[in-house]
Amino acid sequence: MNVDRESLVARQVAEIIIGYVDFLEIPDEDIVNPDNAMQMMEYLAAQLEGLEKGFLRQLVDAFYAIADESTGETREAVRNIPHGFYLEEALAADDPVRLAELEAIRDARD
C-alpha cells in the first residue's frame, strides 16, 4: 500500500472513530448508558494503542488534519482525540525522551 493510499485509509478510519466517539459522548443518559459507553471507549483505546505504529501515526495525523478542516467545538473535540486516548504516548512507547516531553506537554495543558 503506497503512502497516499495509506493516508486515505487512515483518514477514513479516523472519521469512523470520530463518529463512534461522538456517539459515546452524548451526554443524555437516557440515550447512552454512560458506564457502557465508558467500557466501549476503554475498548477502543486499547485497540488503538495496539495498532501498528506506522498506521497509528497516519491515523493521528488524520485526526489533526480533520480538526484543522473543522470549526468550533468539533475542531477541539477531534483534536483532543489523540490526547484523550494517549495515542502520541502509544507511538512514543519506546522513546523515553519523547515520553517525558509528552508528559510535560500534558502537564502544561491540563
Next chain:
Amino acid sequence: MVHASRRSSSGFSHWLRTGRLPPVRTADGIELKFNPWHDPTDGRFTFAGAGSTQGVGTRDSRQPRLRRGARGGSSKSTGGPPAGPDPRIYSKISPKAKAGNAKQSHPIGKFAGGAGEGLYDAVKETVTGTYSLLTTNPVTTIKDINSGVAAMIDGALAAEDTPAHVQVQRAASAVAHMSPHDLGHVVGSTVGDAASAVAPGAALSKVSRLRYLRTLRPHTVYESPKIKNMKENLGKEPAPWKDYNNGAEGAQPGFAPALMRTMPDGSMRPVKFDGIDGDYVIDRKWAVVNRPRARAQALRQSEVLAQHRLVGTWEVPDEIQKVKALKLFKDLKYAISR
C-alpha cells in the same frame, strides 16, 4: 471553626513529624494513658459506655496509672484489685463518663486518616487505585471546615524526604489503631476529600496492607451496601477486555453490580461497576481514557460512593494504565478544588 481547623492541622503535623498519634489530654493538659473500656468481642478500646469495663477500682499493677492530677477513683484503685468488675462502680461512672466523652472529641478523629485510604496497590501487575467518598455533608467537608487537610496530606505525601511507602504504612498504622467509632467518624467526615487528594501522590503499598485496612471497615456504623446486579450486554463475542472486567472480585458475567445514585431532582440512576469486595466496589479499566466522559464517570462514581459511604477501587492491567489513572485522578483533584 478556625480553632478546630488548627487542631486538625496540629494533629496531623504531629503524626507527620513523629509517626505517632497525638496523645489524649484533659483540659488541664494531663496526658491520659488508661482506658478501662473494651469491646469484649475483639478487645479493642471503646468509648465509655460501649463494650465492657473493668471499672476504675479494678486496675491491677500491670495497667498503666493515671498521672498526677488525674481525677476520679484514683484512691479506690490503690486498695487492691477486686476479683472482678464492681457493679457499683460500673453503674456509677457510666452516665457521667458518657457525657464527658461525648464532649471530648477524640484527637484521632481530627487526624486525617484518609491518608490510609488513598492507596495504590501494585501486585501481580494489577494496580489498584483507591479513591473514595466525597462526603455529602456540607458541614464536614474539608473544603467547608477550611482546614486545608487535603492539600496538606497531598503535600506531605509528595514530600521527597520520606519514602511514600513509609508514609502510607504510617497512615495504615494510624488507621489500624483507631476504634470503629474513630474510623467511622473519619470515614464519614474527611476521608473522602482527603483520599481524592491523596490518591495521585500516594505511591505503592502492599495489597496485604489494603486488605488489612479493609478488615477495619466499620461495618456496624453504616448500612450494608445497596448493590444491585444489573443486566449488562456488551455483545456475545468473547474478548480479552470482557474477560478482564468479568474477572473482578465478585463479578458475575452478564451482570454489573450497580449503586443507585440519587440525582438533585430526587430521581435515581444506576452507576455500574465491575465487582465488589466487601464494602469496596471495583471498576476495572482495560485502558484508561482521559475524555470528558471518563472524567464525568469518575465524578459520578465519587458521588454515588459518597451517598452510600463506600470506597471505590479502580483496577488496571499494567503499569502504563496505572500512570494514566494517576494522572487522571490528579487532574480531577485540580478540577474539584477549583
